[in-house]
Structure formats: C-alpha cells, structure tokens
Amino acid sequence: MGLLDKEFSDGNILIANVEDLLNWARLSSVWQLGFGLACCAIEMMATSMSHYDFDRFGVIPRNTPRQADAIIISGTVTLKMATRIKRLYEQMPDPKYIISMGSCSNCGGPYWEHGYHVLKGIDRVIPVDVYVPGCPPRPEALLEGLMKLQDKIRNESLRTKSA
Amino acid sequence: MKNAEEIFEILKRQFDDAIIGIDKDTPTEPIINVDPLQIHKVGAYLRETDELKFDSLMCLSGVDDANGTKVKDAEGYEFIQGGTLSVYYNLHSVELKHKITLKVSTPREDAKVESVENVWKTADWHEREAYDLVGIVFLNHPDLRRILMPYDWADGSHPLRKDYKNPEFYQGMKVPY
Ligand code: SF4
Numbered sequence: 001m002g003l004l005d006k007e008f009s010d011g012n013i014l015i016a017n018v019e020d021l022l023n024w025a026r027l028s029s030v031w032q033l034g035f036g037l038a039c040c041a042i043e044m045m046a047t048s049m050s051h052y053d054f055d056r057f058g059v060i061p062r063n064t065p066r067q068a069d070a071i072i073i074s075g076t077v078t079l080k081m082a083t084r085i086k087r088l089y090e091q092m093p094d095p096k097y098i099i100s101m102g103s104c105s106n107c108g109g110p111y112w113e114h115g116y117h118v119l120k121g122i123d124r125v126i127p128v129d130v131y132v133p134g135c136p137p138r139p140e141a142l143l144e145g146l147m148k149l150q151d152k153i154r155n156e157s158l159r160t161k162s163a
Numbered sequence: 164m165k166n167a168e169e170i171f172e173i174l175k176r177q178f179d180d181a182i183i184g185i186d187k188d189t190p191t192e193p194i195i196n197v198d199p200l201q202i203h204k205v206g207a208y209l210r211e212t213d214e215l216k217f218d219s220l221m222c223l224s225g226v227d228d229a230n231g232t233k234v235k236d237a238e239g240y241e242f243i244q245g246g247t248l249s250v251y252y253n254l255h256s257v258e259l260k261h262k263i264t265l266k267v268s269t270p271r272e273d274a275k276v277e278s279v280e281n282v283w284k285t286a287d288w289h290e291r292e293a294y295d296l297v298g299i300v301f302l303n304h305p306d307l308r309r310i311l312m313p314y315d316w317a318d319g320s321h322p323l324r325k326d327y328k329n330p331e332f333y334q335g336m337k338v339p340y
Contacts, residue, residue, distance in 0.1 A: 079333045080313045112340045116322045116329050117312065120340045 019158050026069070026095065027058075027153040030146070033068035033088065034061035038075030040102035040136040047139040057146055065091040070149070071098055072142075073105040073128075077119045089126045097153070099145050100128045103135045110135070164261045167193035170215065174205065181205055192264050199250070199267035199276040203303070206282040209254060209263075217254040217263065220283035224251045225293025229325040231271055242326040248274045248299050269299065278304040296323040 036044055048054045048061065062068045065088045077085065089096070100122050103109035108120035122128060129152060132145035165173075171185045174195065181201035186194045197205050209217040231246025252265040269276055278301040279286045290301040291310040298321035301307055309316060317330060329338050 079336060079338065082336060083313075083334060108340060116327070116338075119336060120338075124336055 019156075022158070023154050023156055026156075027150040029058040029060075030070045030097065030149065030153075031058075031060050031062045031068050033065055033071040033092070034063050035071060035088070036074050037077065037081065038104065040075040040104065043136040043139060044072055044074040044101060044142060047142050052139040052143065054143075054146075057143070057150070059146065065089075066093060068092055069096060071096070072101050073098065073122045074101040076104040076109065076111065076115075077122050077125075078117045079119055080117070082119045082122070082125050085122070086125050095156075097130075097149055098122070098126055098128045099130045099132060099142075099149060101132045101142060101145065102137055103133065106131050106133065164259055165214070166261070167195070167263055170261070170263050171195050173212075173215065174208075177208060178205060186266075192262065194251075194264045194266045197265050197267050199269040200302075201277065202252075202265070202267050203277040203279055203282065205265070206252070206279040210282055214259075216256045216258050219255045219257055220252060220279070220285045220289075221255050221262075222251075222253040223279075223286055223289035223293065224253075225249075225297035225299050225323070226251060227271075227297055227323060227325045228268070240328065242328075243271065243324075246271050248297055250276050250293060250299060252279070274299045275302055276300070277302050278307075280304055295321070297321055298324060 036042075046052060048059070059070075065071075069092075071085075071089065071092065073085065089098070100106050104111065104118070105122040108115060108118055111118040112120055119125065130145045130148045132141050134141050137145070167185065171182070171193075174182045178201070181198045181204070183196035183198060186196065209215050226249045228247045228249055229243055231243040233241050234244045235241050247268040248271050249266055249268045253262070254265065255262050267276055276299055278290055280290060280301070280303075287304075287306070288310060290304055291307060293299050294301060294307055295309040295311050298319070308314065312322065313333075316333070320330065321327065332338060
C-alpha cells in the first residue's frame with residue numbers, strides 16, 4: 001500500500017507524507033451511498049454480497065448522503081429521479097466521487113432513442129469520475145471500476161482540488 | 164357463468180342508450196361499447212347485480228386509437244387531429260368465474276370519461292396512469308394527478324399519444340440523446 005513500506009524509526013512511529021496517508025485512508029474506505037436504481041442495482045448488490053465482497057475494498061453502504069464518500073449510479077436514471085440524484089449529490093460532503101455503472105447511466109442505454117422519460121447520461125447532471133460499461137456490468141467490472149477510482153484517489157493532491 | 168352476449172343482453176335491457184353495441188369481430192374476446200359519460204352506473208350495476216357480480220377490475224387501459232387525420236404544422240411536424248381515445252375495462256367475477264371487456268371511446272380533443280374509482284378501488288391509480296400517459300380526463304376522480312411522469316411535466320404533454328413530441332429540456336436537463 002505504499003504506506004507500510006515506509007521506514008520505521010521507532011517501535012510505534014510511522015513516517016509518511018500527509019498526502020499519501022490521507023489518500024490511502026480515503027481510498028481504503030470509500031463508503032458508498034446505499035442507493036440503487038434498476039437492473040444494474042441487482043448486480044451492484046451481488047457485488048456487495050459474500051461472493052464478490054465489496055467490503056474487502058472498504059466499500060460499505062451508508063444510509064445517508066451525509067456519511068457517504070461515493071455514489072454508484074447503478075441503473076436507469078429517469079428525469080424524475082435525476083432531480084433527486086442531484087439533491088443527494090449536493091448533500092454529500094467533499095470529497096465525493098461518482099461511479100456511473102452501466103449503459104443507462106452512461107448514456108441512456110437501451111432507452112437512448114425512445115425513452116421519453118430517461119436522462120441520456122448522468123453526466124448531464126453531476127460530474128462522473130469513473131464510467132463502467134455493460135448492460136449490466138458484471139461484478140468484476142464494477143470492482144474494476146472501483147479500483148480505477150482508487151487509482152484516481154491515490155494520485156490526488158491536497159493543493160489542487162479535484163473532487 | 165354467462166358469456167359476453169348474455170351479459171350484453173342484460174345490459175341492453177337495463178340501460179338501453181348507454182350501451183352502444185357489441186363487437187364480436189375481435190381476435191380475442193367480444194368487446195361491449197359503452198357511453199363514456201354513463202360508464203359509472205353501468206360499472207356499479209355490473210358489480211352489484213347478483214347474476215353478474217363483477218367484483219374485480221383486472222385491468223383498465225388507456226389507448227390512443229390514432230384514427231384521426233394526420234396534419235402537418237408550420238414546422239413540418241405531423242400530429243393527429245380528430246379521432247378517438249379509448250379506455251378498456253377488463254372485468255372478472257371471482258365468484259361466478261366469468262369475464263367481460265368494456266370499451267368507451269371519447270373524442271381526442273376533449274377526452275372525458277366518467278371515473279369508476281368508487282366502484283372498483285383498483286381504478287384509482289389505473290385512471291391516473293391513463294390520464295398521465297394518454298391524457299384522458301376522468302370526471303369525478305378524487306385525485307387526478309400524474310402518477311409516473313413528474314408533477315411539473317408540461318401540461319397537455321402525454322407521452323403515449325401516438326403524435327407525442329418530446330420536449331427539448333426538462334428542468335434544465337437536455338432530454339433528447
Ligand atoms: S444498463 Fe442495462 S442492466 Fe443496467 S439498468 Fe440499464 S438496462 Fe438495466
């Protein structure tokens with residue numbers, strides 16, 4: 001993890017630079033908002049279950065946006081829901097991250113042409129960090145998406161705001 | 164247990180002018196045509212009479228018949244003028260095990276149908292859906308709001324009309340792809 005490779009100068013003292021430490025803490029405990037939308041949400045739940053075990057990456061569903069670091073947009077975003085998602089996003093404290101999961105939230109998916117009620121891509125409403133393609137993406141793909149997000153967080157800097 | 168023609172005869176005897184006819188030429192079951200502004204009393208009778216006992220409204224559907232004339236507006240957009248919108252009622256009697264389908268047709272430009280909400284409670288949300296998506300107004304409905312589309316969706320914009328045109332924006336969000 002980088003941090004543990006650092007030198008031990010005393011039995012209980014660990015030396016690291018603040019940026020690495022904070023980034024390591026953040027990327028190892030990406031708490032997600034417990035929030036699912038459509039068929040993709042089923043796959044997201046499967047990812048949280050024991051077989052794929054999202055928890056081993058520190059992803060725990062939280063019931064309030066005020067305690068969440070990330071939101072996985074897992075499914076079809078209707079125009080009606082988009083206004084709610086925007087509000088949830090605004091209620092989350094910084095730094096906050098968005099994973100857009102599946103074709104629907106990436107670009108409208110199967111509803112891109114005749115879905116009169118579907119928002120054609122969640123990035124029209126909130127900024128997305130990682131896009132996971134698929135309809136639905138397999139749990140492995142979502143895990144890959146999470147690891148991409150962790151890579152992003154690992155290279156963040158305190159001096160420049162990125163979230 | 165009664166078949167559609169027997170039920171039609173009973174209704175015809177009871178209501179006469181409210182019952183417009185029976186259409187037997189359908190691929191599925193015969194359909195009884197009813198006057199949209201008298202459907203409530205017909206429904207109440209179907210439910211309460213001992214020989215009929217239609218205690219369950221299985222489905223209520225709003226349909227755009229799209230049987231008017233197609234007209235182009237100034238921008239070349241084609242919409243439908245005239246013709247009808249319909250509502251279908253699929254009824255079932257749990258006790259007597261018979262079924263019937265009713266249909267009411269109402270003019271597209273002034274689509275008004277009596278609500279049967281206080282005959283079968285099921286009709287409440289079904290009628291709201293037919294209002295929301297097809298734009299049929301149910302008279303005497305206690306709470307006729309949109310049910311699926313957002314409450315502030317443009318007035319007069321009903322997505323399952325055959326000549327529906329999607330708006331460009333909703334609350335600042337672009338709608339088309
Ligand atoms: S991307 Fe496919 S699986 Fe996911 S919500 Fe859309 S339709 Fe369902």
